[in-house]
Structures are given as C-alpha cells and as structure tokens.
Amino acid sequence: MPRSVDGWPPRWLTPVPAADVRRGDGEHCADFIEALCRVTKDSVAGGAGSAIALRGWQRQVLGHLLARRPDGRYRHRQALIGVARKNGKSALGAGLALYGLVMGPEGGEVYSCAGEKEQARIVFGTARRMVEMEPELADICKCYRDAIEVPATGSVYRVLSAEAFTKEGLNPTTVLFDEVHVQPTRELWDVMALAMGARVEPLMVGITTAGVRTDSTGSDSLCYGLYQYGKRVAAGEVDDPSFLMAWWEPGDAAADHRGQDTWRQANPGYGDLVAAEDFTAAVLRTPEAEFRTKRCNQWVSTAKAWLPTGTWAACADERPIPDGAEVVLGFDGSFSNDSTALVVVEVGDVPHIDVAACWERPPEAGQDWRVPIADVEDAIREACRRWSVREICCDPYRWSRTYQILEDEGLPIVEFPQSPARMVPATQRMYEAVVNRQVTHSGDPRLARHFDNCTIKTDQRGSRIMKDARNSPRKIDLAIAAVMALWRACAPVEEEKTIEPFAVWA
Template sequence: MFADFGEACCRVTKDSVAASAGTLLSFRPWQRMLLQHVLARRPDGRLRHRQALVGVARKNGKSALGAVVGLGGLVLGPQGGEVYSCAADKEQARIVFGTARRMVELDPELSELLKLYRDAIEFPKTGSVYRVLSAEAFTKEGLNPHQVVFDEVHAQPNRELWDVMALAMGARPEPLMIGITTAGVRSDSTGNDSLCYGMYQYGKRVAQGEIDDPSFFMAWWEPKDSAADFRDPSTWREANPGFDDLVSAEDFASMVLRTPEAEYRTKRCNQWVATGEAWLPTGAWEDCEEPQAIPDGAEVVLGFDGSYNNDSTALVVVQPGERPHLDVVECWEKPATADDTWKVSIFDVEKKIREACRRWRVREIACDPARWARTMEALELEGLPVVEYPQSPERMVPATQRFYEAVLNKTLSHSGDSRLARHVGNCVLRVNQRGAQLSKETKTSPRKIDLAVAAVMALDRASQRPEEDPIPFAIWGR
C-alpha cells in the first residue's frame, strides 16, 4: 500500500544517479519487499509489528524511503493521526521531513490535499498532522503518535526519546515506530549500549529464534562474512541493496582509496566496527566454526561462570584433544520482559550441571567460587569434580592469551552457537600490570560476556594435563 502510494504521488527531490528530480519514485524489488515486511499484517488485519529497525549503508535511499513512510502514515493513516520525524537533533530530523515536504511541493495532487508549514504538514480532511522533532525528549510528553520515523538511530545520545515516543503510542490501536539507520557507535553517552546497537543485537536474537517477539522487525544489510575484504566490490554489493543503481559503483571505488577502514566499514558496509580495544580480529571467531556436537560419553571439561541476578550465568563444555572443541551447555540470561528482581534459578543450574556429568565423562568443572560457593560445595560433596578457578589476573591473563592464540591459529573449533558468538563479540581487553584479560566494554554495559569467560576458563583447564590423584602412603611406626 505504501509502495503504491509512493509511486503514485511521491517524486524524486534531487537529481541523482537513480533518477532526475521531479520524476515519480520507482521502488526497486528490495524496497517493495522491505515495505511489505515492515507493514505486514496479522490474521486479524492489524499491523504485525510495533517497532522496526532498518539498517542499510549510506546513500541507499533511506531519506526517500522514510519520507514515503511518513507521508503514507499521514495520508493513509487514521482520523486525527500524528506522524513524527525524529532524530538526534532537529537538523538531522529535518532531512527526512524536508524530503517529505519537498515531495508535497513537487506533486500537484499532494499539494492540493496537504497544507505545508515550516515544521509540520497537515491533512485537513482527517485532522492529521506530520511534524518534525529532535532529541529533547522531556518536551515530548503529551504527544499521541500513531507513527514515528526515526532517522539515523545510531546517533541518538541515549534511548530517552525512543522510549518516550514508544510510551506515547500506547493508546493507538496500530502504532508503528520505524528506525532507519546505518551502523554507528556501540556505547551511548551513559556508557551503556547505544540505542541502535542494543536494538541490533535484540533483532539478531529475534531472527535467530532466541527471543519470540513478533512485534519487532529488523532488516539489516551487511556483509555475510564480517571479515570480508572491505575493498572488494562483492562486499560493497552485499551491504548495499542499491549498489550500482541508487549508489554509484565508481564512488565506492574512489572513496575506498582514501577512507580509513573503520569509517568505510561503518558508513559504506554498514558494519559495527570493533574499537582499538577489541579482543579478536574481525572474522577470526567465525573461521573456527565447525558445527558438530560433542558425542555422549566423551571426556570433557566444563567451564562455569555464574551470576546472581540481572546478568547471565554460563555453562560451556570443551572436549580436549589436539584441536579442542567448544560448545554451549546452557546460558541463563535475564529475559527482556523481566524486572530487576529476576534471579538465576539455582535449582536449574545445579540440574543442568548434573545432567552434563551424566552425559559426558567430566574431568573437571572449572568454576569461580564467588557467589556460587555453596552450590559448588554441594556438588563436590556429591562426588562431582569441581575445581576452583578464581578469575584473578594471575589466572585470567595467561588463559586469555592461550584462548586468543588458539583462535588466531585455528587450533580450537566451536559449534557456531549464536549466543557464544555474541558473548565473544562483546568482549574487550583490559590491561593491568600483569597483562590483558577479558572485560565488558564498560562496567555498566548490559552486553553479556559470561559464555566467553567460561570458555576461556574451560579451555585453559582442558589444555593442561589433568591432575593425578595422590598415591596413598603410610608411615609405619616401630
């Protein structure tokens, strides 16, 4: 519906490689498919999604697409509708809104239907309005939007405006908030995950089936191989659905010669580029993937990194050998819908450890005794091979180095578990007087790394010769 509206009434606002200014839009198949997914409907006829994140590299027609969505929400929306263009600052927000305003000026039919103001477009027939807003969220209380178009979500200084607008839409029967963006920074002004990166990770978990949330939709164009050569035209094509159509192939070839790799990957390949503190080189973890399960009855080492509440608890398994193999036994993470009283179930953790010990011949259970000392003591009394592994620099620095070298040299393999990949990708290195060890990007970051930490511990123990039981002896008296 929005695609048909766009092609019937909305016009190109600037001369480009795709078309001349003033000509009617002609949506490409990928754009039509995108709109169909974003605006998909449930069996009862209402919109399926309440929030959507669309990630695509620069110059792929994001502003025009956002403008069509905004105008479509105004003209095709409900009586008394409210549509808003939002961004980190008003000038950024004006880009999509300004494109929509110019589309109205260029089209006789829209010009007759709609009234233009500096910061608003009104549809008198339905009493609906389309306005432009910036990130000063405290001034937005009292709004009642049915549709919001967020431009460049990655630039939001925090998630306040997004949350304010989401709350404001609560009374609408078919609300839709769509963010259109490129990749950007991982952390916001508070030191936590940026709004966009948090949504990106959430979207990946929804897509991979880790979270069941049909109200959230994400489409993200990026290279399939995160380590793909950023200078290769095939990489550009994967990340740019409008490559050599909406965006010039010659421009890519020219700019790659004088643009830093990190910036090029972010803006032109739509990748979240690791910072200088990143742990593993791009693509190194993926290169070690060998999807296979550890057979029942095999000798293994378990690694356990436990939390108490509002974090994650991880249990991984390593099969020792010439090329050790890693897999995830279980990971307990706070559900997105849980409040701050959520806690890891001690019963579930103990049950899963016992099950692992029945499934495999467990040589050791490497565990940091902090917080879980009582559980580990109880399991040890049952005869399970618990080994204390305090996460001190003395242990973690050499263990981290061992793990790093194994990944780079491909002398370990892993099953490809998406949760483990996410935790590994969330790690950075913190350097102290003894060397570097794993850490979160910031102390308050909500990104989990516990599976990675447990994997480092387990590999360290699996790579060492098992401790032999002491030979009993006696001293005889006279």
C-alpha cells in the first residue's frame, strides 16, 4: 500500500473496510480534539496552551478505531494501538477519553486504567489539564482529583488501577488502558471487558509500547497476547471484525536499531512529534534490548531465544511447492488444546518449507475442544495425492492408531520419537540451515509465529527446542514438525528409508 499519509499504514493493521471508515466518527472525533483540546506541556508538538494539530496518521487511527458497520453500530469493541515512546500517545488517549465523556451517551462511564494508579493518572491528568485550559470544556465539566464529571448528562471519567477485584459493578462506555505492557495479569482487562457487556457501543482501547512477553503468572502477558492475536487477525488467520490493532514496528525484525529507516518505521511521529536528534543521542547510551523495546517498539525476549532475530524472516520465499514434487511430511499431533501440525519440506539442494495444514483451538472454542482426527487423516492423504511423498515422519506418541491405519493403506509412515537423541541433531540442522540461508520457507504467518515461540533447552545431551513453559499457550508444533521433516529431507542416502518414494497416491 502506498504511503499517501506520512507514518501510515503501520506494520500491522487489522482490516477495516473503507466504507466503514467513511461512515464512522473518526473525523468528528478528530475535529473535536483539534477544536477543544490543547497541548498541555511545551514540546516538539507545540507550546503549552496551543491547539492540538493532529497528524494525518493520527486521523487515520481515529478513523479506523471509530469505524461504523453498515447497520450504524461501531465496528470495534476492543483495540490495541502500539507505537514507540514520545509519539503523542498520552495526548491522543486524553483527547479520545474526553470525546467519549462529552460526546458519548448520557450516563456514560469513561475510565483510564493502568497497572498502577499513578500510571493511569498520566492520561487522566492530561485530560483534566485540557479541560482546565479550554473555557468551553471547563463550563460543562467539573474536575476532581480522580474524576471529571459532566453534570448535564451524568457522565463521568475516572481513574482505575490494577486491583481488579474492586471493579465489579462498573458499567463503562469507554475504557483507555495506558501502557498495557505493564499490566501484571490480564484480570483488569477481562473485568472491564465483561463490565461493558450491557452497553450498546462500548469501546476499550489499549495504547502502549512493547514490553515483556510473560506476566507474573508465567503466561503470555496481556499485551503480548493481544499483539499475537492482532497479528493473526491482520494476517487473516482469525476473522474478528470487533478487534482492531494498529502496531508500528520495523518491517525487518533484525533491522539495525541504529538506523534512521528503522526509527521511522516504528515512529510515525519521527522528526515531527519526536525529535530526530533525540534518537541519535539515545542510541549511544541505551542498551540495545531497551532501545528496541521503547524506541523501536519491538518485543525482545528475555528467554533463551532459539533463532537470532530476523534470520527466519530473511529465508522467506513466497512460492508454493509444485504438485508432484518430492517432499517429506512432518507431523506433530495433539488431541485437545494444543495444536496439531502438518508441514511439508521439498527435497532439494535448498529445501523449501510450507504448511500443509494446522489445527489450533479457535478463540471462541471452549476448553473441551478436540482436534478433528478424521480431518487430520484426510489432510495427510490429500498431501500424498498432491506430492511425491518420500516419508511421513511423526512422533508415535498418542497417534499410533492413526499411523497404523495410514501405514496399512500404504503410506510411508516413519516414526520419529522426539527424544533428545533425535531432536538435538535435528534442531542443530534447522538452526544452521536458517542462519546460513540454506533453507527457504513460504512466509506463512503461522509458521513464523510457531518458530518465534521456540526457546532452547540445553543440558548434557545437547540443545533442543521447546516451549518457554510447560503450560504456555504459545504453540510451537509447526516448528517441531518442520525440524523433523527437514532432518529427514536432508538425510544422506545411506540413512534414508529403503521404501521407494511414494508417488502420487490414489
């Protein structure tokens, strides 16, 4: 998409029909902010007391956020806006909160939330100062320490912090979460989402920079979970028109964090709302991990990450594996809430990896969801019809019945127990192939996500990939299946199974 507006679009943007944007309230909200909201502190954006002048990319954010469906209702109920520090997040959030307070329904309840009350007061304090500086707002609003009230409509804007157990009974219309990445758990987010259920057009917006991937429970942090979910919606893996994500980050995860192109991609206000000279100075005195997180808006794992940053993306070659090609299939199966993966690797001097099929519990499914075994078996059969399958390598754990059925039908099943003796050399083979650009892949976002979720375990038997925690919701099954399949696809002739390559099966 050509950039007709500086700083737009972001790296990740969930789809919104242009017609929904046009019929929405984005322009009205932007006009409200520019007419009634003022700069509260001297900054690059302007002197204190001057009228806010929204940038084109900020108007685009509001247009997408406040889009309306053909039936006239707001399209979104939840949103995540991710942008690096010093790009005007607080002012935009404060203006949006005041718009919800003044222009929202009678009896509206607007809340600023954060991990700590002092953090929540940043956006609220900016909004209160805007009211105090604008006579038209001051005439209709009453300001208190932790609340702003509009007596004529009975609407109120309050500050909340992370003690979620005290928030039952609220009935919010607009919720602003500042710096979602510092939420200790997802409890407050879930409480507020549930509380909005009785409202006709509620909106909950998280405005944040990147942060840590895990929370205090060891699970995916709220912010990282929303980010991962938003990427799936943006990539078309999940159809959820009620969720919006606009997230700025470098297009190449391994981009030089010292480069101006990297800074521009992660900072739509670069050279405008945030001074270019500030980056030049900060990069000299800030550790790379912190600079990437706060200034480049990138997720930097504190775990023992497996692949070096950006190396997987550098191997992308978005081409399909042609029908009839000689391949190895890798299968990693589960039955319930984990994922089940079928990966295909084209045999050749530079093997090519793609996803044949993947089954993951849909977001709306309950905890009793089960993998459709018959569909899995049919997908394996279909892969054997499409390609010349040398082997189907799979861990015999739990799926022995399926393997026996398929082997009885003549399919080339090869057991690949995921023991250290097998997974250590297979993991090393994949690592070397990726780092040295000796393998390509289709660029499938599911495959990228599973590889990104891998961490490395090292003991006296060697290093192998694993989840970062036993019950982690992050899936790695496509990566495991790819590791197994690549190992077998690259096996020397003397190590190969003696069975003839399985020509198109019928």
